Amino acid sequence: MAVQRTFVMVKPDGVRRGLVGEVVSRLERKGLRLTRARMLTVDADLASRHYAEHVGKDFYSDLEAFITSGPVLAMEWEGEEAVEVTRGLMGVTDPKKALPGTIRGDFGLVVTENIVHGSDSPASAERELGLFFG
Ligand code: DAT
Ligand code: MG
16 A cells, blocks of 8 residues: 555536535545645646647547636545545546446536546656646
C-alpha cells in the first residue's frame, strides 16, 4: 500500500447539474483528502494536452466541445492507493455500463457526459496535476 495523489475533475455536466458536492462528498467519505482545488474553464489547447491520447480519434471533436463547454472543478486528492480507489468510485467510462453505487453509474447515461475525470495511473496523475496546477 502506498499513499498516492491523483487528479480529479468534475466535468462541465457535473458542475451544471449541481453534482460538485456529491462528487466531493463521496471521495471524502471514502477517506481521501482534498489537497488542492481550482475552478476554471478548459480551453481547446488545455483540452488537447489533457486528452493527448485521444486527439485524432473519431470522438475527439465531441469530447473537446464538451470539456470546453463550461467551468470544471479541478482537484488534487491524496490517500492510500488514491488512483485506483478513485477510479473505482467513479465507475467505468460508459455510464450505461457503470455499476449502480458508482458516480457514473448513479448519475450518468451518455458516454461523453460522464460527470467526472480521474487519472488512470500515478504517472498520468503527475502529468495531469502539472497541467492544471503547474
Ligand atoms: P476515462 O475518462 O474513463 O479515463 P478515456 O480516457 O478512455 O476514459 O476517455 C476519456 C473521455 O473521452 C471519456 O471520459 C469519455 C470520452 N470517450 C471515451 N471513449 C469514448 C467513445 N468511444 N465515444 C465517445 N466518447 C468517448
Ligand atoms: Mg482516461
